[in-house]
Amino acid sequence: MEPIPVHKGKVAGLNRVNVDTDQIIPKQFLKRVERTGFGQFLFYDWRFKDDGSVNEEFELNRPENQGASILVAGDNFGCGSSREHAPWALQDYGFKVIVASSFADIFYNNCLKNGILPVPLPEKDIQYLLKESARADYECTIDLQEQRIRDDKGFEQSFEIDSYWKEMLINGWDEIDVTLKYADKITDFERNHTA
Amino acid sequence: MCARTIVDKIWEKHAVIEEKGKPNLLYIDLHLVHEVTSPQAFEGLRLKGRKVRRPDLTFATMDHNVPTVNRFSITDEIAKKQIDTLVENCKEFGIKLADLNSPEQGIVHVIGPELGLTQPGKTIVCGDSHTSTHGAFGALAFGIGTSEVEHVLATQTLWQVRPKTMKVNVEGKLGAGVTAKDVILAIIGKFGVNFGTGYVIEYTGEVIRNMSMEERMTICNMSIEAGAKAGLISPDDKTFEYLRGRKYVPEGEDFERAVEEWRSLATDEGADYDRVVEIDGSEIAPQVTWGTNPSMCVPVTERVPSPDDFNTDTEKRAAAQALDYMGLEPHTPMEEIEIQHVFIGSCTNSRLSDLKAAAKIVQGRKVAPGVRAMVVPGSQKVKEQAEQEGLDQIFIDAGFEWRDSGCSMCLGMNPDTVPEGERCASTSNRNFEGRQGKGARTHLVSPPMAAAAAIYGKFVDIRLLEKEPVG
Ligand code: SF4
Numbered sequence: 001m002e003p004i005p006v007h008k009g010k011v012a013g014l015n016r017v018n019v020d021t022d023q024i025i026p027k028q029f030l031k032r033v034e035r036t037g038f039g040q041f042l043f044y045d046w047r048f049k050d051d052g053s054v055n056e057e058f059e060l061n062r063p064e065n066q067g068a069s070i071l072v073a074g075d076n077f078g079c080g081s082s083r084e085h086a087p088w089a090l091q092d093y094g095f096k097v098i099v100a101s102s103f104a105d106i107f108y109n110n111c112l113k114n115g116i117l118p119v120p121l122p123e124k125d126i127q128y129l130l131k132e133s134a135r136a137d138y139e140c141t142i143d144l145q146e147q148r149i150r151d152d153k154g155f156e157q158s159f160e161i162d163s164y165w166k167e168m169l170i171n172g173w174d175e176i177d178v179t180l181k182y183a184d185k186i187t188d189f190e191r192n193h194t195a
Numbered sequence: 196m197c198a199r200t201i202v203d204k205i206w207e208k209h210a211v212i213e214e215k216g217k218p219n220l221l222y223i224d225l226h227l228v229h230e231v232t233s234p235q236a237f238e239g240l241r242l243k244g245r246k247v248r249r250p251d252l253t254f255a256t257m258d259h260n261v262p263t264v265n266r267f268s269i270t271d272e273i274a275k276k277q278i279d280t281l282v283e284n285c286k287e288f289g290i291k292l293a294d295l296n297s298p299e300q301g302i303v304h305v306i307g308p309e310l311g312l313t314q315p316g317k318t319i320v321c322g323d324s325h326t327s328t329h330g331a332f333g334a335l336a337f338g339i340g341t342s343e344v345e346h347v348l349a350t351q352t353l354w355q356v357r358p359k360t361m362k363v364n365v366e367g368k369l370g371a372g373v374t375a376k377d378v379i380l381a382i383i384g385k386f387g388v389n390f391g392t393g394y395v396i397e398y399t400g401e402v403i404r405n406m407s408m409e410e411r412m413t414i415c416n417m418s419i420e421a422g423a424k425a426g427l428i429s430p431d432d433k434t435f436e437y438l439r440g441r442k443y444v445p446e447g448e449d450f451e452r453a454v455e456e457w458r459s460l461a462t463d464e465g466a467d468y469d470r471v472v473e474i475d476g477s478e479i480a481p482q483v484t485w486g487t488n489p490s491m492c493v494p495v496t497e498r499v500p501s502p503d504d505f506n507t508d509t510e511k512r513a514a515a516q517a518l519d520y521m522g523l524e525p526h527t528p529m530e531e532i533e534i535q536h537v538f539i540g541s542c543t544n545s546r547l548s549d550l551k552a553a554a555k556i557v558q559g560r561k562v563a564p565g566v567r568a569m570v571v572p573g574s575q576k577v578k579e580q581a582e583q584e585g586l587d588q589i590f591i592d593a594g595f596e597w598r599d600s601g602c603s604m605c606l607g608m609n610p611d612t613v614p615e616g617e618r619c620a621s622t623s624n625r626n627f628e629g630r631q632g633k634g635a636r637t638h639l640v641s642p643p644m645a646a647a648a649a650i651y652g653k654f655v656d657i658r659l660l661e662k663e664p665v666g
Binding site: 018022023026027030031032074080082083110113175176179180183189190 | 209245280339341350356393424627628
């Protein structure tokens, strides 16, 4: 996992609520046995028309959103299935940070485990970011150490993240390595545990 | 000691490491594995030279990709690769697998309880969001992602933040023709698709107590559609009787000892929850969804809403988008919506009792012209039992297709899909855009409602049907 202490990047807006994982990565693309290469299928049914041509109207296809690494969306982002292919696809497409007014639980965790930073913000900030993101050159900086997001126009807001995950992300640690340090404790536990 | 909820009791029994204000390291008693979310996890283990810590606590099956006819000739090369990969991974890491040849194969959330792997008080995980199903037995069961699958394989534990608890209390008596599916749809319809986010829901009250284990599984199954981490029900005599004699359940005296222990898990009188909501079961009618998430549902006797009926701009926009996708006009009576497909199956509603309830409606009737209807039993065992009871013949005589077990049309990752723009009455749990196939329009209903829709080619109020003599 790559460490992400501070990230500055272009912002793309997706003004929708309840964006579910079936939309993020439709199930016909879940059959690969690798972790990579899912970006080409991100939001597939929205990005492409039936005949396979690019749907120019879809937000992420607009010229101003090309090369964005920060995605802003509405409430309950990532609801639905537990498929980790959703964060893999977002990441492979180039997103490092997802900002939304709220996240579905499993998706939120899946992001953290893959080095994507989910940033929950109040609705009014989301509305502001969605509006600003219409500008082609709009950028934000996310400082994970400080737990703050800001732009160069004076917008600044703090966000919540669990300290455990903050440490993991900042250092780019592998969670299994961390847990295996407690292998003795797990063995002790197993000795006394009946399911 | 102060009164505790079942969630408190299970949590405290499984916390390997508990530091205040940090995620706890939670021990996992049962890890269920299927072909779609596991290949990358096994690959991760291989890359780092790690082993599966407790193959004996891990159990695998194949369900999402498998064809439900001609199951041994998988034409989709990539699906076949996932299935073959699971077989190889289970062999390499020493994990029990119910493969396509096994009489125990089926949808992971159907076979766990069926085999008695699912037991009260266990912590159960699976790389699948509907793992909440197992909560019906008083287990703490939740879906995880592939990284977590890898973590559990390697360590038999997970770092977890202790969830908040919510009690959803359903009192009263259900009317005739109203099923568990209608109850859970009505709950999600009333409180929304994310009212459960951050919570484990415990379902209580007279309605829940009166439900069979199968019905309880339907309720817990859809907890995730309310955004909840898990849903569960305190175990009682029905739970124990269901489990008695199942393959992985202790026998004889050990069983009695287990029951004693299980009984003590039930939430104590007067325990506190972070949130409590109440629902009057007697007011619930058979539900049909009209939109693209499970909260967008109304009683079958009502009409498709208009975006103007909603309060906030966001809700109005979401409703308009959903109606557009579903190809529905506001104010259309639900009973006038014509369907072309019927799917009876999925981990929500594919158990023997579901098939029986549907067969009761179907018996002596015929599927409407122009409707394609199929029944996909949740497991090979369900299929076998249904055939012993002659249910297959009732369905086949009426014009239904009778299939082998699997996820099938619940998600259309296999050959079973709904064509673009066509409408399906489905007993599954998700009516998301594209869930049953690109452009497919899904209406979630109970098994008897789906059966009736097959007969009439549109939604009908089964409460009227049940009074009518078969003719
Ligand atoms: S039946 Fe549907 S919801 Fe259940 S496990 Fe299979 S795909 Fe998931």
